[in-house]
């Protein structure tokens with residue numbers, strides 16, 4: 001089945017670099033660029049269903065029927081907007097288990113697929129078991145680069161291998177019906193089996209991580 005994701009098959013697999021950008025800076029694959037401007041859209045209520053675009057096309061929904069944020073596509077154009085994640089590249093990386101930094105295959109061994117987190121072991125006993133994660137996995141080379149270049153990760157990065165990682169939902173803006181059109185309620189994580197999924201404008205795909213094991217960085 002052809003989906004909107006297939007349109008991105010020509011996305012460069014190497015980290016995006018641009019002559020206008022300091023060559024020492026690695027721009028993650030999932031990072032948005034300043035010239036990737038969001039196309040205009042008008043949100044409407046489709047009666048009996050939920051949220052929709054007024055001029056909706058097949059490319060606006062994934063194969064589950066979830067409505068996605070529209071985004072321009074042009075990695076490497078303009079300047080990187082660190083902290084702003086490109087919805088289509090995030091979705092592609094999470095779905096296909098691509099490294100969020102370089103866009104190549106994420107590292108995978110018999111112990112599972114590799115993720116890199118800030119150390120949140122105090123969050124709950126057994127962390128990060130069952131975490132609903134919006135950050136795609138990583139490859140080995142990019143773990144080393146990320147820990148070297150990212151001050152937050154240098155303070156406390158944790159590598160995690162997960163054996164099971166089902167796609168579980170989306171993160172996005174949740175709306176409700178209003179008398180003069182949909183009304184934004186909150187941003188949040190919505191599971192596919194939550195009825196609110198029909199009222200989400202999604203920006204990130206979520207996987208739940210199970211059978212997790214924390215791996216010391218030195219052992220990678």
Ligand SMILES: [Zn+2]
Nearest residue numbers: 099102139142
């Ligand atoms: Zn990588």
